[in-house]
Amino acid sequence: MKNIWKRFSRELGIIIALILLMAIFGIIEPLYLTPTNLMDIVDQTVINGLLAVGITLVIITGGIDLTVGSTMAIVIVAIGKLLVSGLHPWAAVLLGILFGFVLGALNGFLIAKMHLQPFIATMGMMSVYRGIAYLVTGGWPVLNIPQSFRTMMDGDILGSVPSSVIILLIVSAVGYVLLKHTKFGTYLYSMGSNEEATRLSGVNVDYNKIMAYGLCGVATALAGMVMLAKLGTGEPAAGQGYELNAIAAAAVGGTSLSGGKGSIFGTFFGAILLQALKIGLVVCGVDTFWQYIATGVIIIAAVYLDIIQGQIKNWKLKRQ
Amino acid sequence: MTTMIHFSKITKRFPGNTALDNVDFEIKKGEVHALLGENGAGKSTLLNILHGIYSQYEGDIEIEDAKVSFKNANDAIEFGIAKVHQEVNLVTDLTVGQNIALGYEPKKGLLVDYGAMYKKTDAILERLGCRFKSSDRINSLSVGEMQMILIAKALFHNARIISFDEPTSALADKEVDRLLEIIKELQAQGITILYITHRLDEVFRIADRASILRDGKYICTVDIKDITKEQLIRNMVGRDVSAFAVRNKPLCATKEVALEVTNLESKGVFHNISFKVHKGEILSFAGLVGAKRTDVVRAIFGADPITGGQIKVKGKEVVIKSPKEALSYGIALIPENRKTQGFVKDFSNAQNMALASMDKFTSGAFVNTGKIKDNCEYYIEQMRLHPADPEYLTNSLSGGNAQKVIIAKWMTTNPDIIIFDEPTKGIDVGAKAEIYRLMEEMAADGKAIIMVSSEMPEVIGMSDRVIIMREGRMTGELSRSELNEESILQFAMEG
Incomplete structure (x- = not known):
């Protein structure tokens, strides 16, 4: 039991924080804790949750991906257009995933092979991808997305659970297994913690890095298609600023932006926590402007908590 | 006073x-x-x-x-x-x-x-x-x-x-x-x-x-x-360290060539590097700082590019462009700088020991953490690691113990040729003796060992043969019987 606590202390910490937060909102406004509202929180976490899971892989390698908002937009307009022109929904989803992978892998290529700094490389590509999204539609939104696709990506299955929530759960589970139980995941952590030692250990660092960005692109594409299904229209301006929300969820979930540390479990609940906070403030009738402040404070508090935890750990080690 | x-x-x-x-x-x-x-x-x-x-x-x-x-x-x-x-x-x-x-x-x-x-x-x-x-x-x-x-x-x-x-x-x-x-x-x-x-x-x-x-x-x-x-x-x-940097077992070099390097060159860094190392032999590279010994072994290991020359492993010509390829030919490199090149700081001893051999610990698509732990337990005993804990962060170990973890990582890959770059730099006397013991055991096991070292006593005490370099060139070679500080320094400074 002590071991479990030690291994998952960060993850359990965020769950406790989430429960506390919900309890407080529940006391102030009992409506907050109704099943409908709770389902709403999860449902509205899906898009940011998918982005955050993807970006967690990249951040663990010590990188960052600022293109997720723009990548989403490309997938949204391109897949939207193909759907409108009659492409089968299943084919569209597979194609969207492929698009996402290619766009992400291209980021990875710039970083791994051309040695650009991840922040600069993806900041540049963020602008390029956004431009492409506008060019695809000439700036116009794509209208009348077929209902079959919308039902597939966001329709209720399993009673009143939307399929988008199931997608998030599956992607999170896959991400979790990938990170914790595969060779690839081990390499992502070791690259993020010490890239040179990893390379000297005979690991193909470039390949694994490109794959990490590619998979981030896949999760991003799924987020884009969920958004397309939810809205029924494809805007080339979609997803602007979403990269920051995704990074915030990962950071709140304990993923270190210097690489080598983090988990999908933490990111998942980090995303839920941020959404629960947002909806809680709305339900309690707090002015929208306060939401920004509250969100920012939570991010800083969570990361500061990590620093304190690290210091306590160091202190304990010194004591030994 | x-x-x-x-x-x-x-x-x-x-x-x-x-x-x-x-x-x-x-x-x-x-x-x-x-x-x-x-x-x-x-x-x-x-x-x-x-x-x-x-x-x-x-x-x-x-x-x-x-x-x-x-x-x-x-x-x-x-x-x-x-x-x-x-x-x-x-x-x-x-x-x-x-x-x-x-x-x-x-x-x-x-x-x-x-x-x-x-x-x-x-x-x-x-x-x-x-x-x-x-x-x-x-x-x-x-x-x-x-x-x-x-x-x-x-x-x-x-x-x-x-x-x-x-x-x-x-x-x-x-x-x-x-x-x-x-x-x-x-x-x-x-x-x-x-x-x-x-x-x-x-x-x-x-x-x-x-x-x-x-x-x-x-x-x-x-x-x-x-x-x-x-x-x-x-x-x-607090004990007698006469066993300090000396060979306790009989020399065991064979005639069988494990690695042969011919005219290896990296423009502007080193050139004309040719040597053979045999199974069971400890071959040292001596020289002063700036002799480019580390550059040579890194190039052999595929960590840095070469501009010319040939490498033969067990008689077969090979091209090594990355550490991954070097590993596949049975070459290991224990690098000079433990913290930046040797181990991953957020990894436990067990994880660090497994990092270079993940294929061995993967069954199907998944990593087998039990096997990783068993491997670590084995080397903890072999190397007398302290603390003897697979879950302990390598980063929190003393220098000597961290070095043992790195050596264990490479032993796990079961290499034929092991390159040690400054293996005992900054570690205490007791751990040094342990590392010398391990090197001897590896040699006795038929592995070929290349050691780059700036510590004269260990070069003289441990080597079968020493190659001396100066500013990117080989300037001399000495057999065990010819070894002393003077003879090495002469080649290192004037050769």
Whole structure:
């Protein structure tokens, strides 16, 4: 039991924080804790949750991906257009995933092979991808997305659970297994913690890095298609600023932006926590402007908590 | 001579651990006093107390019979106690002079008076016989020259006591000579010197007296002229270390060539490197810093590109473009720098040991953590790792134990050719002996071993054969019977 606590202390910490937060909102406004509202929180976490899971892989390698908002937009307009022109929904989803992978892998290529700094490389590509999204539609939104696709990506299955929530759960589970139980995941952590030692250990660092960005692109594409299904229209301006929300969820979930540390479990609940906070403030009738402040404070508090935890750990080690 | 520093009954406790236990001895004014002991003996802790880095401790520090207590390192510097660190720590974007005066720049109104500052710092550099000027940039300087800046900084603060913590670990022999000369000059000017080193020959060259610590306890203070190296070492480890860097087993080199390198070249770095290493043989590369030995072994391992030459593994020509390929031909490299190249800091011992052989620990798509742990347990026993815990972070281990984890990582890949680059740099005597034992076992096991080392005793003690390099060229080769410091140095300096 002590071991479990030690291994998952960060993850359990965020769950406790989430429960506390919900309890407080529940006391102030009992409506907050109704099943409908709770389902709403999860449902509205899906898009940011998918982005955050993807970006967690990249951040663990010590990188960052600022293109997720723009990548989403490309997938949204391109897949939207193909759907409108009659492409089968299943084919569209597979194609969207492929698009996402290619766009992400291209980021990875710039970083791994051309040695650009991840922040600069993806900041540049963020602008390029956004431009492409506008060019695809000439700036116009794509209208009348077929209902079959919308039902597939966001329709209720399993009673009143939307399929988008199931997608998030599956992607999170896959991400979790990938990170914790595969060779690839081990390499992502070791690259993020010490890239040179990893390379000297005979690991193909470039390949694994490109794959990490590619998979981030896949999760991003799924987020884009969920958004397309939810809205029924494809805007080339979609997803602007979403990269920051995704990074915030990962950071709140304990993923270190210097690489080598983090988990999908933490990111998942980090995303839920941020959404629960947002909806809680709305339900309690707090002015929208306060939401920004509250969100920012939570991010800083969570990361500061990590620093304190690290210091306590160091202190304990010194004591030994 | 009068007493300069009196460490009076110093005890420093960390929760659960006593780093210094009632340490009590004196440093005389104007002497060079060596502090000796294995890693973890408490030398650095004692210095940290002297320099005000730890302000909580029991006992007193008296300087010239007056009790002092510093709240932080700046207090100590202003009092006249300066430290030349183990790892040189300078602001590379500033000039030499700015670094020397950092934090204490002379002011003219609100602005720094650069004229006055450079005049003062240049005078100090001249006193130290440095070839560079205050206005030079740091980037262009060698490690030895950077150390001079730290000494200049001590003089800038009119230090009366200067402590050196492993100052020569990154220096070439010539630079070491220069540094030791300067320390003697500082002594002649009446400055009291405290000197921590793992290199005993330096102690004999410059120290007047030495105090030995072991496990946080004060053992004794000796006059250097009355003692031998063997006696010193025996005091440090508390046991007889005649088994220090010597071969305990019969030599076991075979005629079978494991690796053959012909005319290996990396333009502008090294050229014409040709040698063979046999199964069961320990082949060393000796030379001074700047001989490019590390560059050669990194190139063989595929970590750096080559511009020409051939590599044959067991008679077959191979092209190695990455460490991954080197690994597939059974080559392992235990790199020079443990922290930046050797292990992953957020990984446990078990994870670090598995990192280079993940395929062995993967069944189907998934990693088998049980196997990873078993592998680690096996090597913990083999290597006598302390603490014997697979879940322990390698980053929290002592240098010697971290090195064992790195060696275990490479043993896990089951290599035929193992390259050690400075295998015992900065690790304590006990762990050194363990690593020598492991090397011998590997050789006996039929592995070919290449060792790059700047430590003469281990080159002479451990090698079947030694190749000496100078500035990117091979200048000589010596067989075991021809080995001594003189013969090696001759090739290293003049060949």
